[in-house]
Amino acid sequence: MDAFDVPTQPIDGQKAGTSGLRRQTRDFMAPHFLENYVQAILNAIGGAHGKRFVVGGDGRYFNDRAIQVILRMAAANGAAEVIVGQNGILSTPAASHLIRLNKTDGGFVLSASHNPGGIDADFGLKFNMANGGPATEQVTDAIYQQASTIANYRMLEAQDIDLTQIGDSMLGDMRVRVIDPVDDYAALMETLFDFDAISGLFRSGFRMAFDAMHAVTGPYAHRLLEERLGAAQGTVLNGTPSPDFAGGHPDPNPIWAHELMGIMTGPDAPDFGAASDGDGDRNMIVGRGAYVTPSDSLALIAAHAHVAPGYKAGLSGVARSMPTSGAVDRVAAAKGLDCFETPTGWKFFGALLDAGKVNLCGEESAGTGSDHVREKDGLWAVLMWLNIIAATGKSVGDLLADHWQTYGRNYYSRHDYEAVDSQVASTLMADLSAKLADLPGSAFAGLKVTEADEFAYTDPVDHSTTTGQGIRIMFDGGARVVFRLSGTGTQGATLRVYLERLETDASRLHMQADDALAAVIAAADEIAGIRARTGRDAPDVRT
């Protein structure tokens, strides 16, 4: 088997967004696109010679082909070993765990997360580093640099590796280990949670529905929930990964997980419902008739995590992304924990987790996780909730009500305007940014602005700085609106408007979020002129 150089040219825009490189699948399949980016990654990390990597993805269309290319290129670049999930399957948190467990030099995670899959949908590739976490900004900048100047990539002429069979084989001088994608991850979960207590809950008749949304967590959920913990067969819905997620949009929120929401609000609703996304790092938690916002889930976990064996010593600190609600801050303040506010994207939690400054973090976009891996982890959040329910004996609805009673409620909603003209979106943001200094003191929809800024972050561990991370406008009385452009979309721009208001009056803790937030929503539109500029009457998605 011969390795050889293939001449190539830089391809425009191979720049990672919030989470790796995401593009339409056909772009990824175009000549040299994937190869250029893989070689750029290998160059940026100082070559592959003698290195070991993990490779796997969420099973979406082109996952299998892309893995064969990555294997050949890793071998051609002199890698010593690659560990691959059987059939190319690895959830993002499982990939993160395998990198750490096997002390590899990093890993390639193939996914466009919650974006739809298929030849006419989206694909993505992300490089994770030896700590198991997404490449830091410095590394993604170096990858972009390499991709912008690339002149050739290295390839091996070889047959496909059979990924259906567990076992070792050689690709040139490189060992390929095909492993069960679930075993090691399931073993890790068992060290963190009280499996006896959770099994006891199921034995006592507790019922659950888990919607894997035809995506990667199906095999993990079948194994953990049904086989290991004894939940009834049929607990896991849509549990077979499909290359196009059966035509669905594998994003676990009340809009896209409407099948599960229907079950949980129906007449014979089970006690507990949950869902996860395309690559298994996001989660949705819902009780009987009680949807839990990701921000509230993070806060509630912060308040109760010590009931789980892996966290019985208490938390070292917590972190949330800036647009995430301040609910977790209130728990941290009450418990005397450090609380960090980071830019959007899991990569910013890595340094805090590595330094032991925090062991719980989360984002409003349905991401929650801890220091057990360096990614957010959907099933981890589900098991944590099950452990809390088993330990407290309370329902989801009661846990939430008690939480709000103790800490107050941060009413929260995110409004997304999708596929907005990129020019319109960037002008809207630029105009907002230009008037920030004038906003304090003015009132919009009856709310007085107290502070307004553009979020920037200096990492407390490595002191790197990141600017332009979204516009924050704070109002009198603890309300806030944040404007930000998405960094994961593949068409036009997505404007995200994050709306929040703190309520501590015990008689006003059970309103509909949009009613409770009516003034904040009106103020956001007045300040940014969203309707006038985009011509949209309403957001495309509210979560």
Ligand code: G1P
């Ligand atoms: C979105 C979420 C962000 C998350 C990312 C990857 O990024 O908002 O919290 O980390 O997906 O799952 P965005 O599209 O907003 O840049």
Ligand code: ZN
């Ligand atoms: Zn995801």
